[in-house]
Amino acid sequence: MVTIHDVAARAGVSPATVSRFLRGQRVRSYEAIQAAVDELGYWPSAAAQSLKSGRTNTIGVVVPDITNPYFAAVVKGMESVTRTEPYRILLANSDESGEQEDDVLADLVRRVDGIILAPATEQDQTPLHVRDADVPLVFVDRDLAGGERFDAVLVDNDGGGKQAAEHLLALGHTKVAAISGTLDTTPGRLRREGFVGTLAKAGIEVPPEYDLVGDFKEHSGYQLTLSLLSLPEPPTAIFAANNLMTLGVLKALHDMRIDIPGQISLIGFDDLDTGPLLRPPLTVIDRPMVEQGVLAMRLLLRRLDPDEAGGSASRIVLDTKLIERASTAPPGGWPAPSRTRKTRSR
Amino acid sequence: MVTIHDVAARAGVSPATVSRFLRGQRVRSYEAIQAAVDELGYWPSAAAQSLKSGRTNTIGVVVPDITNPYFAAVVKGMESVTRTEPYRILLANSDESGEQEDDVLADLVRRVDGIILAPATEQDQTPLHVRDADVPLVFVDRDLAGGERFDAVLVDNDGGGKQAAEHLLALGHTKVAAISGTLDTTPGRLRREGFVGTLAKAGIEVPPEYDLVGDFKEHSGYQLTLSLLSLPEPPTAIFAANNLMTLGVLKALHDMRIDIPGQISLIGFDDLDTGPLLRPPLTVIDRPMVEQGVLAMRLLLRRLDPDEAGGSASRIVLDTKLIERASTAPPGGWPAPSRTRKTRSR
DNA sequence: ATCATCACTGACATCGATTTCAGTTTGGAG
């Protein structure tokens, strides 16, 4: 490895002068130094720089599942911000597991300047210890109980659940099932509350056998749908609380040859690239994805900027939006009460 | 920040002894040291360790687009391997651009112990300079001209193109279009060659207006399909060389109200989670995804293991597999010649 | 020619952990 000493020796100056030159200060023998740098192909050691400066120029990003298109988009948004900065992203999967998250965080705090986290559960307090290590922490997608003093980029999950419920109500559904995500995550809990609560206000109770809880993974959407179909009286509409579970529901309905939306309407949370191309095109609650990553990374970089750091926590909450496609319709072929419906496809 | 000196002071020993204890050597006052470590919440500084050891315990991963489900799956595979190792993944997007890739690589070589790369182009020689920095390099998905001396995990792209062609031939198609990926990437070039070459051997030429080249992104699949449809004589089948372009084709065909496979058959390369759920379920050339990431990471870690390093380059080539679904059928409703077809759906 | 000023330079200490080397302590044998 070629060090700053080698460059200094070849240029006939001291390492201090080479260092000054590299940091843009004026130096008498800059030509000789530049030549030495080029000829030796010198690049400063990141480890040595980190040790001296206390900064790693690295951001830790922990998501539950990078193959979930939502998180992939969020990470891409983050990446687009760091591209023009000296920062890089250290990526880790928690696999929706609190323990794995803990392990990974313990390791990350030693290596990064800041962390963006989508916590596996709301209850886990480990992430708060990250603060002890003086590593700024930003939440994205999911919040933490007691995490109010941290920056966060969230969406209005409750409002999204409400939009889904109102859509089904407007179509005239009364036998409505919810497949929620893990209830100790922010989106799992709030989407359900928004959905079930709105139905309750309209006088429609979701009975326990319709009020199911999955784990945000495709398989649970599939399984829970099968259990719904085995009920003596299956629902006429299903709300699935994230993209992967929605796919699971869709697969199960296909496998059981259920007509959508003829027999059962399906509304999901989070749009998919393939959303408009599915059988049938999915009605979903959509939200900004790439933008969430961009915002989260900007918040974090602001904390890392010595001029701008400090200040109270920024808690950004983005709005969700209903995208009506063809997977929802009035129940049992009955006409929708008092409302014109346009089926949209992108 | 609490250092090894603080621990040493509290335990009444020298830093050297603390260091030895932490590395598992026998030490007289291990109880006092352990207590001091716990009470102070000491974790060794990664930067200092890297400086001393010359290792960062970090692997750089550069892919063209993390939102492509294929690459997301590959990265997940890599992650599953590093989980049980002390290594972490530094992720970067090249966005299919050689220049961005160069920038990122120049930065990465200073920070990582090894790099896994899916090169943006086959021609770019920059990655070879990575070798100069003594950083082991493994290719995944895509190869580099002159990169034969590096480890690589690839698939039989040529064979995959051939499978696609044979499938369409068996169905009786003669007016067949190909939407290839960038031709200066391995998969772009080889999939086209396998496809066009196989058709040629069967006596079917793909005329220039059917022989189109996209950029692996959805939009190009969309645009090129529109251009195919505007021809006086559109093809009866389209082969799209990756998942995203296939979606673009599908959207274009939907938007133009083309019946699939009635008017045009579509076969893609790379399966999607939603593949079986699309309108119609897609016939594709499939290949291992997560497994490719696993294999690539294993190869790299082997190079990094001082006991096992060395040795000549491992070049792993995996097989592709045809998955027949409903997006392909004989042209113009004609019956397939001499072959029974089963439509599979997962 | 002399001196004050400014621009630049190099020796050295530093960041935190590890390793070497020259001790010191311990335990057991005699």
Next chain:
DNA sequence: CTCCAAACTGAAATCGATGTCAGTGATGAT
């Protein structure tokens, strides 16, 4: 009780870059 080998310990050097500080050299004014 003495001595020796084995086990353990701490001071100091090291990894590579950078910041401090006490200069050295150049420049301009008188």
